Every structure is written in C-alpha cells, then in structure tokens.
Amino acid sequence: MKKTDNNADILINRTMIKVRFSEVDSMNIVWHGVYLKYFEDGRESFGLEYPGLGYGDIMKSGYMTPIVDISLQYKSPLKYNDRAIIETRFINTETAKICFEYEIRRELDNKIVALGNSTQVFTDHDGILQLWSPEFYLKWKEKWNVK
Amino acid sequence: MKKTDNNADILINRTMIKVRFSEVDSMNIVWHGVYLKYFEDGRESFGLEYPGLGYGDIMKSGYMTPIVDISLQYKSPLKYNDRAIIETRFINTETAKICFEYEIRRELDNKIVALGNSTQVFTDHDGILQLWSPEFYLKWKEKWNVK
Amino acid sequence: MKKTDNNADILINRTMIKVRFSEVDSMNIVWHGVYLKYFEDGRESFGLEYPGLGYGDIMKSGYMTPIVDISLQYKSPLKYNDRAIIETRFINTETAKICFEYEIRRELDNKIVALGNSTQVFTDHDGILQLWSPEFYLKWKEKWNVK
Amino acid sequence: MKKTDNNADILINRTMIKVRFSEVDSMNIVWHGVYLKYFEDGRESFGLEYPGLGYGDIMKSGYMTPIVDISLQYKSPLKYNDRAIIETRFINTETAKICFEYEIRRELDNKIVALGNSTQVFTDHDGILQLWSPEFYLKWKEKWNVK
Numbered sequence: 001m002k003k004t005d006n007n008a009d010i011l012i013n014r015t016m017i018k019v020r021f022s023e024v025d026s027m028n029i030v031w032h033g034v035y036l037k038y039f040e041d042g043r044e045s046f047g048l049e050y051p052g053l054g055y056g057d058i059m060k061s062g063y064m065t066p067i068v069d070i071s072l073q074y075k076s077p078l079k080y081n082d083r084a085i086i087e088t089r090f091i092n093t094e095t096a097k098i099c100f101e102y103e104i105r106r107e108l109d110n111k112i113v114a115l116g117n118s119t120q121v122f123t124d125h126d127g128i129l130q131l132w133s134p135e136f137y138l139k140w141k142e143k144w145n146v147k
Numbered sequence: 148m149k150k151t152d153n154n155a156d157i158l159i160n161r162t163m164i165k166v167r168f169s170e171v172d173s174m175n176i177v178w179h180g181v182y183l184k185y186f187e188d189g190r191e192s193f194g195l196e197y198p199g200l201g202y203g204d205i206m207k208s209g210y211m212t213p214i215v216d217i218s219l220q221y222k223s224p225l226k227y228n229d230r231a232i233i234e235t236r237f238i239n240t241e242t243a244k245i246c247f248e249y250e251i252r253r254e255l256d257n258k259i260v261a262l263g264n265s266t267q268v269f270t271d272h273d274g275i276l277q278l279w280s281p282e283f284y285l286k287w288k289e290k291w292n293v294k
Numbered sequence: 295m296k297k298t299d300n301n302a303d304i305l306i307n308r309t310m311i312k313v314r315f316s317e318v319d320s321m322n323i324v325w326h327g328v329y330l331k332y333f334e335d336g337r338e339s340f341g342l343e344y345p346g347l348g349y350g351d352i353m354k355s356g357y358m359t360p361i362v363d364i365s366l367q368y369k370s371p372l373k374y375n376d377r378a379i380i381e382t383r384f385i386n387t388e389t390a391k392i393c394f395e396y397e398i399r400r401e402l403d404n405k406i407v408a409l410g411n412s413t414q415v416f417t418d419h420d421g422i423l424q425l426w427s428p429e430f431y432l433k434w435k436e437k438w439n440v441k
Numbered sequence: 442m443k444k445t446d447n448n449a450d451i452l453i454n455r456t457m458i459k460v461r462f463s464e465v466d467s468m469n470i471v472w473h474g475v476y477l478k479y480f481e482d483g484r485e486s487f488g489l490e491y492p493g494l495g496y497g498d499i500m501k502s503g504y505m506t507p508i509v510d511i512s513l514q515y516k517s518p519l520k521y522n523d524r525a526i527i528e529t530r531f532i533n534t535e536t537a538k539i540c541f542e543y544e545i546r547r548e549l550d551n552k553i554v555a556l557g558n559s560t561q562v563f564t565d566h567d568g569i570l571q572l573w574s575p576e577f578y579l580k581w582k583e584k585w586n587v588k
Binding site: 021027080 | 462463465466467468469472474521
C-alpha cells in the first residue's frame with residue numbers, strides 16, 4: 001500500500017476499520033467524536049508502515065508530540081457494521097511539526113465520509129516546545145525520502 | 148451567566164467540568180479526543196440556558212442538526228481532577244447553520260486550554276439538507292434577540 | 295477456528311484485538327472499562343462465525359437482547375500496542391437467555407488477562423421481557439447443533 | 442450525605458450524574474459499558490467525602506489499587522438527559538482489599554437502574570501484590586471509624 005509520489009513530500013497509508021456498536025449514537029450513526037479515534041488508528045497504521053514515528057520511538061528519543069491543531073469535515077455518516085478505509089497522508093513541512101491529512105471512505109461505495117488534518121509539535125519530556133526538528137525526525141524523513 | 152452584547156449576535160453560556168480518570172491518557176493528560184465531549188457538554192449547557200435548541204426540540208420540529216465541521220486548537224493540557232470552564236458562544240449567521248465557538252479555561256489559573264468551533268446544518272428526518280433555516284430556528288433567534 | 299465439542303453445548307470464537315492509545319489510562323495500562331468493548335468485539339466476531347445472532351438479526355426478528363448481568367475478573371494488565379486474543383464461548387441454557395463466557399489472553403505469552411461472562415434476555419420492541427426463547431433463537435440453536 | 446451506621450462497617454456517598462448524548466447507544470439508552478464510568482464517578486465522589494483514598498493519595502503512599510473484580514446487574518435503562526443518583530458504599534473487609542457496592546437510581550422515579558460491586562487490591566509501584574493492608578489504609582479506616 002506504500003505510495004510516494006515523485007515530489008516525495010507525501011507518504012500514504014491505508015487501513016480499514018469496522019464500526020463498533022459502541023461507536024454509534026442514538027441516530028444509529030457514528031458519534032462525531034469517534035472520528036478522532038479513527039484518525040489515531042490511521043496514524044498508528046501509518047507508523048507501522050513507516051517505522052520510527054510511533055509514540056514509543058518518539059518517547060525513547062526524548063520527545064513528545066502533542067497534537068496542537070485538528071480539524072474535521074463530515075461528509076456522510078457511517079453506520080454500525082460499516083467498513084471504512086482510512087487514508088493517512090504525511091504532509092511534509094519545513095517547520096518542526098508533524099502534519100497529517102486524513103480521508104475516510106465507506107468501503108461499500110467508496111464515498112467520502114470524513115476529511116481531516118492534524119498538526120503535532122515536538123516538546124521535550126518537561127513539555128518545553130522545540131523550535132527545531134529533532135535529529136531522529138530529520139533522519140526518519142531522510143530514510144523515507146521526504147524532503 | 149447570561150450575556151448578550153449590544154450587537155445581539157452572540158449568546159454565551161459557561162459551564163464547569165472536572166476531568167475524569169478515564170479521560171486522561173498515558174501521559175496523564177486529557178486525551179485529545181475527549182475535548183469533543185467537552186464541547187458537547189458546552190452545547191448541552193447552552194441549550195439549558197437558551198431553551199429550544201436541544202436535540203429533543205430539534206427532533207420534535209422534524210429536523211436533525213448533524214455536525215459538518217469542527218476544529219480544535221490545543222493550547223495547554225488538562226490533568227486528572229482539573230476543573231475547567233467551557234465557554235460556549237452561539238455565533239449568528241444568515242445561513243441555515245448553527246455555529247458555536249468554544250473556549251475552555253483551566254479553573255485554577257484561568258489559562259486557555261483549548262479553543263474550537265463547530266458548524267451544524269439542518270436536515271429533515273430522511274437526511275435531506277435544508278437550504279433555508281427552519282421556522283422553529285428563526286423563532287428561537289427572535290426569542291433570544293439574535294439577528 | 296470453529297469448535298463444537300461432543301456435548302454440543304458450547305460454541306467458541308476467537309478474535310484478536312490490538313490495544314489502542316486511547317484505551318490506556320495514566321498507568322499506561324488498558325482502563326478497566328475498555329474490557330466491555332473487548333467483550334462486545336468478541337460477541338461481534340462470534341456472530342460472524344455463527345450467523346443469526348447479531349443485533350441486526352435480532353432486531354429484524356422483533357426482539358432486543360439487553361444485557362442484564364456482566365462480570366469481569368482482571369488477571370494481568372494489557373499495555374499500549376499489546377495484541378490479545380478474545381475467546382468468546384456461547385454457553386447453552388434451557389432458559390430464555392443468551393449466555394457468553396469470555397477469556398482474553400495476551401498474544402505474546404498466552405497469559406490470561408481477563409475473564410468474564412454476560413447474560414442477555416429477550417424483550418420485544420416495547421421492552422417487555424420474553425419468558426420463552428423466541429422461535430428464531432431456537433432455530434439458531436438447532437442450526438448450530440446446540441441442545 | 443455522610444452516613445455511618447452503628448456497626449460502622451459501611452460508609453456511603455451519593456452523587457448525581459446526568460446522561461450525556463455520547464453515552465447512549467442506537468437504542469437511545471446508555472450503552473452498558475458506560476456504567477463502569479458511573480461507578481468510577483461514584484468512587485471519585487466517595488473519595489471527596491472521605492479523603493485519603495483517592496488515586497493521588499494511594500500513589501503518594503507508594504501503592505496502586507488495581508481493580509481485580511467487578512460485576513454489574515442492569516435493572517432498567519437510562520436515557521439521554523436522565524439524571525441518576527449513584528450510591529457508593531464502602532464495604533469493610535479484614536483482607537487487604539478495597540470493596541465497594543454501587544446502586545444507581547433514576548432521579549425521576551427513584552427506580553433502581555443498576556447494581557454492582559468492585560474489588561481492588563494493593564500493589565507496590567512494581568505491581569507486586571501486597572498481602573497485608575498498607576499502613577495508610579489502616580489509618581484511613583481508623584479515621585473513619587470503620588472496623
């Protein structure tokens with residue numbers, strides 16, 4: 001499922017989720033807050049495909065990467081038992097940030113269900129914001145040919 | 148806690164939440180997805196202060212108001228047992244939408260924890276988008292002097 | 295993974311889950327309440343292996359099957375990223391009930407993580423308790439040779 | 442709301458919760474797993490009335506108190522916006538355990554919604570089970586006259 005375009009500034013992962021009963025609300029559609037779990041599932045799966053950027057790796061390198069900004073657009077509802085594909089795209093940036101875009105499609109008809117994006121920054125273990133990208137992050141970018 | 152400014156296009160509600168143990172993650176801070184619950188708590192509390200815009204009222208009027216857009220900015224973490232004030236502001240718009248802004252502050256030091264906003268549209272019970280504001284919504288605005 | 299013993303009063307399903315970041319608490323272990331989601335994942339997977347007992351099937355037959363009793367014993371913690379096997383066993387009973395037993399084991403060392411069981415009853419769509427097993431349930435048992 | 446009977450082996454706390462929209466399922470009733478949050482709300486409120494047994498106190502004393510056993514009986518559903526009273530009862534035991542009983546009643550009609558109980562044990566920070574009640578726990582019992 002790996003895909004890097006020629007400009008090499010986007011890495012893409014796709015993973016599938018299935019809607020749980022506990023995730024739908026009284027309208028029988030997925031409660032809007034659950035999509036942040038799906039985005040996290042997407043980042044998780046992305047991390048398995050492009051190792052080195054998981055919570056564990058980041059902690060070991062002496063950093064944390066709190067989310068500072070997130071946005072979601074809801075296009076169509078998901079129902080109980082629906083399967084959906086989460087596409088997670090790493091968007092390269094010169095700044096000391098980790099930026100992802102998300103696109104969730106219903107498997108049945110490939111219809112877009114939700115779009116979103118997130119921004120993470122780097123802090124040390126005391127929570128101090130890092131203005132420059134940590135070494136391990138630069139190396140990770142180099143390894144995956146993201147410039 | 149009611150406040151309408153002279154321009155009468157903003158209605159404000161404030162409510163307090165206390166961070167539950169089950170809401171914090173392994174960093175001992177509130178997991179970022181929980182803030183969408185806090186925003187919902189804010190809308191709920193807003194609905195109690197300015198009755199007529201709750202899920203029940205909307206359903207009875209023959210409509211649903213799905214969220215189509217939401218954004219969050221995280222400024223500072225909340226920890227277990229922290230108390231925080233959610234300020235929910237109704238932002239008037241000419242279009243057939245319900246727009247809220249959110250500001251969450253830690254009670255202890257009044258520091259901003261998170262900001263956000265949400266947009267809801269109107270559909271009928273079959274999910275058909277309504278291009279014009281329903282009668283009950285126009286009356287609700289009139290009642291609360293929002294123009 | 296299907297297994298029915300000679301006495302034919304137990305049906306077993308096994309499914310795997312992986313611990314999500316949002317499921318662990320500040321001790322870095324799965325929050326105890328999350329196990330009820332895992333049990334539900336287990337019932338869901340069971341329903342796929344032995345079709346006819348899913349929420350949808352039950353609703354279509356004119357019934358609901360609320361949980362009336364649940365118990366959990368916690369033997370060992372699960373951590374972020376751990377994989378675990380949920381074994382869900384249908385325990386036959388003469389009464390108008392659906393009884394499951396659950397056993398969750400860490401994949402890494404096959405250690406038991408949690409045990410549990412649940413009991414569901416049948417009600418009609420008005421919530422009236424059914425004292426006799428519905429026809430569709432008896433047929434389902436017959437189909438899977440559970441007596 | 443404090444109540445200790447003559448035998449002095451039960452301490453009781455009562456607190457109120459209101460059902461959130463995100464807590465109900467597609468049947469419009471509280472999803473069964475949410476009750477473990479309500480029980481935790483109950484323990485939390487209990488800890489405020491009888492200080493010294495909160496997560497923080499326990500951690501500072503060098504211990505953790507993982508839940509090892511929990512059971513729930515569901516008697517009647519709660520709906521969106523319902524208010525309910527959680528009664529949390531500390532049940533004294535000679536062994537090195539913390540035992541609570543829970544009773545949740547709908548505020549409207551005082552009808553029992555759910556019953557439950559939980560058992561916690563003591564471990565040190567390395568997770569080693571403590572066979573004897575820690576000093577701070579014995580002192581807490583003495584302070585609240587529980588024998």
